[in-house]
């Protein structure tokens with residue numbers, strides 16, 4: 087059995103960053119920006135008022151000063167003239183500050199009668215003007231390779247980019263195996279259960295920027311598995327679920343081998359997730375996850391997500407490891423790294439009492455996976471514990 091770190095290196099070497107494609111801005115959220123993009127324009131393109139009020143000269147600001155209102159500057163419609171001594175221009179938020187003005191008095195500090203305004207006694211020193219280029223200047227760039235979030239989309243729009251170069255989405259074929267499985271919504275027979283892992287994994291991988299294709303469930307025969315593998319053609323990564331252990335019906339490894347799998351490893355010293363397998367199948371990478379629902383999801387988080395991030399071209403492929411004090415004592419760990427479902431409360435981490443790898447209800451309420459190395463000795467409440475968030 088190899089270590090988690092060795093297995094992670096091996097799965098990452100099975101994939102490489104994918105090619106670049108261009109998508110409309112509306113489709114770029116959640117994608118990885120493949121090339122730095124520079125601003126096509128300066129924002130704001132002119133000195134703009136940040137408040138509704140009156141533009142005038144700072145040198146003339148004093149309590150009870152009077153000004154004649156000579157025009158109006160609104161967002162989208164500037165005042166074309168030049169302001170002279172004793173003059174003010176009615177101005178609104180976002181409007182260009184007129185030539186000759188260098189100060190905006192908010193309307194709450196002004197009394198207006200006809201064309202005349204009088205300043206009150208509370209005008210502060212703030213000019214209420216946003217300088218040209220205060221946000222960004224033409225040529226400033228948004229760096230690659232980054233996962234685009236809504237704020238990035240807004241910035242790219244403001245920089246006047248309508249089409250965005252992004253890394254192609256990794257196509258991931260998800261292949262659940264087992265005679266006991268039916269799809270959610272179907273009526274299971276007395277010995278059957280619902281296929282859950284494929285749906286959880288698809289959601290996890292899509293959240294990370296991949297395109298998941300759920301293949302039909304393969305039955306526990308070599309012919310059915312072969313058929314399912316054929317449907318995975320065109321995928322960058324094939325994820326099988328179940329049929330990975332040592333039972334007579336665990337057929338994934340023999341069928342994949344027959345189809346030409348170049349296996350990189352089988353079995354990892356971790357819990358859950360021991361019967362993990364990976365390799366190269368023609369042009370695609372393949373990873374075989376154990377069937378137990380929590381094992382499949384934990385292996386998805388620990389191994390498949392980093393593969394997705396590598397294909398997307400991201401530099402950071404693994405989840406950030408954090409530390410928190412243990413909320414209670416724990417016994418010594420066995421020979422495999424243990425990924426324990428845990429909860430964070432008041433800054434401390436508490437492993438759940440129930441760690442069986444079939445318990446999705448425990449996984450769903452956990453917010454972290456505690457990582458215990460092989461043979462970790464017993465620990466006391468308050469000892470520092472490494473974890474990743476879920």
Ligand SMILES: Nc1nc2c(c(=O)[nH]1)N[C@H]1C(S)=C(S)[C@@H](COP(=O)(O)OP(=O)(O)OC[C@H]3O[C@@H](n4cnc5c(N)ncnc54)[C@H](O)[C@@H]3O)O[C@H]1N2
Nearest residue numbers: 262281282283284327328329330331336360376377378381
């Ligand atoms: N004699 C041994 N038995 C087992 C060993 C071992 O070392 N020696 N390892 C155990 C460990 S650890 C794991 S993990 C499991 C993994 O087995 P498989 O990958 O072959 O998974 P299956 O037997 O197909 O299924 C296990 C379990 O999970 C359910 N399952 C499978 N697929 C799905 C799905 N898509 N959605 C929901 N549930 C699924 C399946 O019904 C079984 O209950 O082997 C141990 N055995």
Ligand code: MOO
Nearest residue numbers: 358359360381443
């Ligand atoms: O390693 Mo298995 O994945 O414990 O349940």
